[in-house]
Amino acid sequence: MHLDEDYNRSIPWIRKQIFEYEPVEKTHTPRAVVIVCDATFYGKKKDKLGTLIFKDILLGEVLIWKHVQSELAKDYKQLLQRILDLGYEVKAIIIDGKRGLYKALRDYPVQMCHFHQKKVIQRYMTMHPRLEAGKDLQKIMYNLTSTTQTIFTNKLNDWHEKHKYFLAERTINPDTLKESFTHQKLVSAYRSLKTNLPYLFTYKKHKKIKINNTTNAIDGGVFSPMTRCPLRVKSYSKYTMDLVKV
Known part of the structure; x- marks a missing residue:
């Protein structure tokens, strides 16, 4: 991705826009949600730069996210607790099978x-x-x-x-x-x-709840544009805040 070419502007101008931009703070509407959660990482493995995202598949809204250095069960538990503290009711959770997540999310249909x-x-x-x-x-x-x-x-x-x-x-x-x-x-x-x-087969056991059998709702719709971003800049978190606001 070359923003200077895409916007026909100089690199200094692009940098100025990035560093001066302040994303709008997210507002929450507590409700019953079915969460798909996963993390994506940028650059090389040694960079240890990634984002963990929780998205509601019922309304297609990213609810919460966190920058992480590695994908740990404790990060999932932390975001889940924040979701609950905000007043959301978690009906089910869709994951990609990371080690330790079944135990961490055992109180919900997974x-x-x-x-x-x-x-x-x-x-x-x-x-x-x-x-x-x-x-x-x-x-x-x-x-x-x-x-x-x-x-x-x-x-x-x-x-x-x-x-x-x-x-x-x-x-x-x-x-x-x-x-x-x-x-x-x-x-x-x-x-x-x-x-x-x-x-x-959780999605078949709980037919009254709309549960997807894949994490595609987050892998393609959210992660694809994020991994194409020029995240080498120091303010990469600002990019993320706008990209996950869907």
């Missing part, structure tokens, strides 16, 4: 993002698994968004029963003499599904 779950499994098995067990698990994943928890659970259990001896195979490292699973990535994929299974 939905695990289907898109992120599929990406996790894809990362372990690739898009074109060569092993029979991988191909079978991929077929089960294809139906995640169109099946029920009972059917999905039964298929996953059947898959594990069919391949349990294969999954249990171990290999000894000749250098360290330590044992590890021969098919560690497949084992990890299975464990991910077993861990997230209680939260993959």
